[in-house]
Each structure stands twice: as structure tokens, then as C-alpha cells.
Amino acid sequence: xxxxxxxxxxxxxxxxxxxxxxxxxxxxxxxxxxxxxxxxxxxxxxxxxxxxxxxxxxxxxxxxxxxxxxxxxxxxxxxxxxxxxxxxxxxxxxxxxxxxxxxxxxxxxxxxxxxxxxxxxxxxxxxxxxxxxxxxxxxxxxxxxxxxxxxxxxxxxxxxxxxxxxxxxxxxxxxxxxxxxxxxxxxxxxxxxxxxxxxxxxxxxxxxxxxxxxxxxxxxxxxxxxxxxxxxxxxxxxxxxxxxxxxxxxxxxxxxxxxxxxxxxxxxxxxxxxxxxxxxxxxxxxxxxxxxxxxxxxxxxxxxxxxxxxxxxxxxxx
Amino acid sequence: xxxxxxxxxxxxxxxxxxxxxxxxxxxxxxxxxxxxxxxxxxxxxxxxxxxxxxxxxxxxxxxxxxxxxxxxxxxxxxxxxxxxxxxxxxxxxxxxxxxxxxxxxxxxxxxxxxxxxxxxxxxxxxxxxxxxxxxxxxxxxxxxxxxxxxxxxxxxxxxxxxxxxxxxxxxxxxxxxxxxxxxxxxxxxxxxxxxxxxxxxxxxxxxxxxxxxxxxxxxxxxxxxxxxxxxxxxxxxxxxxxxxxxxxxxxxxxxxxxxxxxxxxxxxxxxxxxxxxxxxxxxxxxxxxxxxxxxxxxxxxxxxxxxxxxxxxxxxxx
Numbered sequence: 001x002x003x004x005x006x007x008x009x010x011x012x013x014x015x016x017x018x019x020x021x022x023x024x025x026x027x028x029x030x031x032x033x034x035x036x037x038x039x040x041x042x043x044x045x046x047x048x049x050x051x052x053x054x055x056x057x058x059x060x061x062x063x064x065x066x067x068x069x070x071x072x073x074x075x076x077x078x079x080x081x082x083x084x085x086x087x088x089x090x091x092x093x094x095x096x097x098x099x100x101x102x103x104x105x106x107x108x109x110x111x112x113x114x115x116x117x118x119x120x121x122x123x124x125x126x127x128x129x130x131x132x133x134x135x136x137x138x139x140x141x142x143x144x145x146x147x148x149x150x151x152x153x154x155x156x157x158x159x160x161x162x163x164x165x166x167x168x169x170x171x172x173x174x175x176x177x178x179x180x181x182x183x184x185x186x187x188x189x190x191x192x193x194x195x196x197x198x199x200x201x202x203x204x205x206x207x208x209x210x211x212x213x214x215x216x217x218x219x220x221x222x223x224x225x226x227x228x229x230x231x232x233x234x235x236x237x238x239x240x241x242x243x244x245x246x247x248x249x250x251x252x253x254x255x256x257x258x259x260x261x262x263x264x265x266x267x268x269x270x271x272x273x274x275x276x277x278x279x280x281x282x283x284x285x286x287x288x289x290x291x292x293x294x295x296x297x298x299x300x301x302x303x304x305x306x307x308x309x310x311x312x313x314x315x316x317x318x
Numbered sequence: 319x320x321x322x323x324x325x326x327x328x329x330x331x332x333x334x335x336x337x338x339x340x341x342x343x344x345x346x347x348x349x350x351x352x353x354x355x356x357x358x359x360x361x362x363x364x365x366x367x368x369x370x371x372x373x374x375x376x377x378x379x380x381x382x383x384x385x386x387x388x389x390x391x392x393x394x395x396x397x398x399x400x401x402x403x404x405x406x407x408x409x410x411x412x413x414x415x416x417x418x419x420x421x422x423x424x425x426x427x428x429x430x431x432x433x434x435x436x437x438x439x440x441x442x443x444x445x446x447x448x449x450x451x452x453x454x455x456x457x458x459x460x461x462x463x464x465x466x467x468x469x470x471x472x473x474x475x476x477x478x479x480x481x482x483x484x485x486x487x488x489x490x491x492x493x494x495x496x497x498x499x500x501x502x503x504x505x506x507x508x509x510x511x512x513x514x515x516x517x518x519x520x521x522x523x524x525x526x527x528x529x530x531x532x533x534x535x536x537x538x539x540x541x542x543x544x545x546x547x548x549x550x551x552x553x554x555x556x557x558x559x560x561x562x563x564x565x566x567x568x569x570x571x572x573x574x575x576x577x578x579x580x581x582x583x584x585x586x587x588x589x590x591x592x593x594x595x596x597x598x599x600x601x602x603x604x605x606x607x608x609x610x611x612x613x614x615x616x617x618x619x620x621x622x623x624x625x626x627x628x629x630x631x632x633x634x635x636x
Contacts, residue, residue, distance in 0.1 A: 008429020111326020
């Protein structure tokens with residue numbers, strides 16, 4: 001959560017001048033996004049989010065991400081459309097960095113979602129999966145289990161054990177997940193990171209799904225499993241909320257019922273989701289100095305979810 | 319620039335419910351303020367800034383700060399008014415921290431102000447000084463030269479020299495400033511920190527002066543000197559822009575001409591302004607780890623301004 005780059009009023013006004021959105025009225029750097037800087041922009045024509053891509057994102061992938069937003073928004077998914085500049089370009093360059101102007105969506109991210117909200121999200125996720133199926137571009141999933149296992153294997157075993165003595169065993173468990181991974185589940189473009197921060201709600205309605213920068217080709221049921229792990233537990237992963245978990249799956253299946261193969265795979269997919277966040281959090285933990293002003297997220301929060309799915313997954317998704 | 323506290327949608331909606339501003343539509347943590355967290359809030363009634371006071375600010379002082387905003391806004395200064403809750407309170411408490419809802423003002427902070435903008439700011443500053451003269455509350459200036467000199471003297475001399483070999487000499491120079499400090503200049507409530515980030519402009523008009531959390535009783539001419547040091551140089555303090563400096567003073571004097579005593583004191587007041595930022599930046603530099611994700615500001619940027627004022631101040635403000 002940061003704004004990494006200072007963009008002055010003059011830079012912003014110059015940039016906004018390339019779009020057919022009126023004159024700049026206000027610009028506030030907002031504390032969202034981990035790999036980019038964002039501003040909430042107000043013009044005489046409306047409100048927008050300006051994103052500057054700082055790192056992690058290969059600008060060669062921007063046509064995939066920004067085109068996906070347009071594709072989904074055109075199909076009435078609650079996703080911010082990309083605002084194109086007067087020449088039709090989806091992104092521009094400022095100071096050597098790519099920037100995109102996207103639609104501002106109302107809504108707030110739920111901190112303690114209700115079952116009704118989880119059901120609405122399940123429905124929105126299924127609709128998004130269906131709407132994305134005829135998207136023309138594709139992107140490989142570099143955070144598929146085989147990739148996240150490799151990330152975990154590359155970390156120093158002593159450093160992992162220093163975070164928690166139980167953490168190194170995630171490597172062997174991850175190998176089992178990868179060995180059992182089904183390659184033939186129905187796929188589409190998946191969000192892959194639909195934590196509550198990436199969902200905006202107005203009351204019980206989903207007004208926005210945002211931050212598609214992990215979107216890629218993948219098993220739709222895996223995306224549901226990621227969302228389940230992200231929504232149905234308290235932050236530490238110690239307490240599972242069955243009402244949220246059931247409502248999410250129910251909302252999803254109301255639009256796109258899971259096939260038998262998907263349902264059977266759910267316990268494994270949920271464990272794969274945990275592997276992924278264990279690996280990325282462990283890497284961030286080891287790479288982030290303990291005294292940095294960034295809160296490190298404990299990978300054990302997802303080891304606990306993993307334990308839960310290993311034990312209860314079969315009954316949970318039956 | 320940070321949001322230090324996570325406030326979920328439910329917390330925000332509950333809080334907003336105490337104000338007569340409609341229902342919560344959107345909330346974005348914004349990257350402004352160094353001693354507090356801020357959100358840009360949209361409700362069905364309008365837009366507001368929600369500030370949570372995290373540190374440095376004694377909540378016992380909030381009635382002074384928030385009442386000052388109301389006092390100035392009522393007198394048509396471009397200052398955000400405080401929104402009071404239904405019981406009339408200017409601030410509330412969430413999770414043990416004080417929060418205040420204030421008016422949202424349009425405008426953007428100039429990165430490279432023009433002389434026309436500097437002149438408008440000088441005028442707005444003088445009007446603010448006059449409007450504040452009958453404000454009923456008062457607050458001592460803990461960053462007056464005697465205080466900032468003490469701050470500098472308390473720092474380790476080796477640590478100062480490690481930043482720059484020329485830095486320790488600021489202590490002796492600061493003592494000279496304090497010894498020569500005039501106590502009888504006309505005073506009012508002063509802003510004390512009116513850098514371009516704390517000014518919002520729409521075109522050439524000042525649409526907002528914000529972040530009054532250093533406001534205190536003080537010499538009005540000293541506030542003009544602080545603003546001069548903050549606006550009339552490039553960031554490093556190497557280049558003085560005479561058009562900006564002159565326009566600022568001219569705009570100020572058009573509303574409130576400086577007395578002979580103030581004009582004579584300006585070179586000293588400007589050096590005192592430099593002492594203050596040298597001291598606070600040196601303290602921050604020494605207390606901030608080199609690998610922290612915060613950009614440390616170089617105290618030498620204000621040693622250079624200090625040199626400039628020592629050499630040219632008499633001619634500059636004649």
C-alpha cells in the first residue's frame with residue numbers, strides 16, 4: 001500500500017489532457033496496490049483511477065490486463081473499464097513508466113463479510129468466469145502450484161524454519177499437491193487473488209472486482225478455491241466460518257454448477273491455493289527487513305487453512 | 319505518506335452514521351499526512367476527508383486545530399471546515415484513536431508553482447493571518463527557533479557530521495539566530511508549514527490550505543518567511559527563483575503590508591525557518607533506518623537555503 005512515485009499537478013494535468021475526460025479538479029494518491037501507484041482523479045467529467053505500473057508487471061502484459069477489463073465491463077461484470085486516450089491507446093508512458101486511466105467504481109471492501117455478501121461474490125465470480133471464456137488474449141499462470149512450489153523450494157530452509165518450525169514441511173506437502181494436480185479441469189481467465197480488498201460492495205451487492213494483475217488462464221474451480229480460502233476464515237486462518245464458505249460456493253454454483261470432477265478436486269485445489277499464499281508470503285517475509293514500515297504477512301495463516309482443508313476438505317465440498 | 323490503520327467498511331459505515339452526511343459510498347485510504355491516516359470518503363451527501371490522529375498530535379490540542387478550521391472557513395479562507403457529528407462534536411474516537419471528518423476541497427498541489435500562483439498564495443496567507451487574529455484559542459509554538467535549536471543540539475554530533483561534514487556548524491549558527499530573535503513582531507495564528515503539498519490550487523486560484531497541525535501563535539512575518547523558503551527554491555535549495563519569491567511577498571503585502579520592523583527582520587526570520595527544517599530533517603534522518611521504505615529528506619537542502627538567506631537576505635527583503 002503505497003504511492004511510489006510523485007506526480008505533480010502539472011504532470012497530471014498534462015497526462016489527463018490526452019483523454020477526453022474534462023479538466024483536472026483533484027488528485028489524491030491512494031494507498032492501494034502493491035506493485036503500482038494509484039491516484040483517485042477527479043475531473044470536470046467524472047472520477048477515475050490512475051494507475052502507474054512500478055514493478056512486477058511487464059508492460060508487455062498490459063494489453064492482456066487492460067483488454068480484459070474492457071471485455072468484462074462490456075459484458076456487464078462489475079469491473080472497471082479502461083479509459084482509452086484520444087488516439088485509442090489503453091495506456092501511455094510517463095517518466096518511462098506505463099500509466100492507465102480506469103473507471104472509478106463506488107463501493108467499499110468488506111472487512112467482515114456476511115454470508116449474503118459472500119453469496120453475491122460467488123455469483124459475480126461465476127459470471128466473470130463465463131464472460132471471460134471468449135476473451136481473445138491469454139496469459140500463463142506463473143503462480144500455478146508448480147510455480148509456487150518452486151518459489152518455496154528456492155527459499156532457504158533455515159530462514160523458513162526461523163519463521164516457524166512447522167513451515168519447512170510445506171515443501172513436502174506442496175510436492176504432493178503438485179503431483180496430484182489435475183490438468184484437465186474446465187478453464188477460463190481467472191482472477192487468482194480475489195481477497196476482500198479486491199472486492200467493492202454497496203450493501204449486499206458487488207459493485208466492483210478490482211486488481212486483476214494476477215489474472216491468467218486457469219481452472220475456474222481453482223479460482224473459487226482461492227476465493228474460499230481468502231473469504232471464509234479469520235485473518236490468522238484459525239477460525240473457519242461455514243456460513244461464508246457455503247454461501248460463496250452456493251452463489252457460484254447458482255450460475256455455474258461445479259462438475260463432478262471439479263467438486264472432487266476442490267479439497268486439493270484449496271490446498272493448492274494455500275500453497276500459493278504460503279510461498280509468496282514466505283518469500284516476502286524473508287525479503288522484507290523486520291524493521292521496514294510494511295506489515296509482513298505471516299505465511300502460517302495459510303498453513304493453518306491448509307491443515308483445515310487437508311482434514312475437512314472432502315466433507316466441506318462434498 | 320501512509321495509512322497506518324486499517325478501517326474496514328463496517329467501521330467506516332458505523333462512524334459515518336454519526337454524521338448527517340448520508341450513506342457511505344466509497345472510502346479510499348490516501349497517501350497524505352505524516353502523523354495521521356487519511357481517507358477520502360464519498361457519501362450520498364458529498365465528499366469528505368476522514369483523518370485519524372495516529373501520533374505526534376495530542377488530542378487535547380484537537381479543539382484548537384479543528385476549531386481553527388471552522389473559524390477560518392467561516393471567514394471565507396480556503397480552509398476545510400470541520401464536519402461536526404449529530405451531537406455537535408468536532409471529533410470522535412475509534413479504536414481509542416481520535417478521528418475527525420473534514421470538508422473535501424478540490425484542487426491539486428503545484429509541483430512547479432508559477433509566480434501568479436505564488437502571488438495568490440501570498441494573498442491567501444495574509445488573509446488567513448488577519449482572519450485568525452480574533453480566534454479565541456491559542457497554542458504555543460514548540461517549533462520556534464529556541465525549540466528547534468534544542469532539537470538540533472540534542473542530536474549526536476557525529477551522526478550530524480555523518481550526514482554532511484558541514485551540518486554540525488548549523489548548531490552555532492542556530493545559536494546566533496536564537497540570540498537575535500525578535501519577540502515583539504505582530505503575531506497571529508500561523509500555519510508554519512505551508513509547503514506546496516499543503517496548498518491546493520485550481521488554475522491560479524488557491525482552492526485550499528490544508529494540514530494545519532503545526533499551527534500556533536507566532537510572528538506573521540515568520541510564517542511568510544517559512545512559506546518563502548518552502549516555495550521559492552528548487553527542492554535541493556540550490557536554485558532560488560526570484561520571480562516566485564517576489565510574487566509571494568508582493569501578494570502578501572497587497573493585503574497586509576509588512577511593517578518596517580518585520581521587513582528588517584525578514585532575513586533573520588528566513589534563516590530561522592531554515593534552522594527549523596534543518597533540525598527536524600536531521601532528527602528524522604538519524605531516526606529513520608537507511609533501508610526503510612520512506613524517503614529521508616536531506617537537511618542540507620535547507621542549509622543551502624540558509625546560506626542563501628545569510629548572504630542575500632538583506633537585499634532580498636529590502
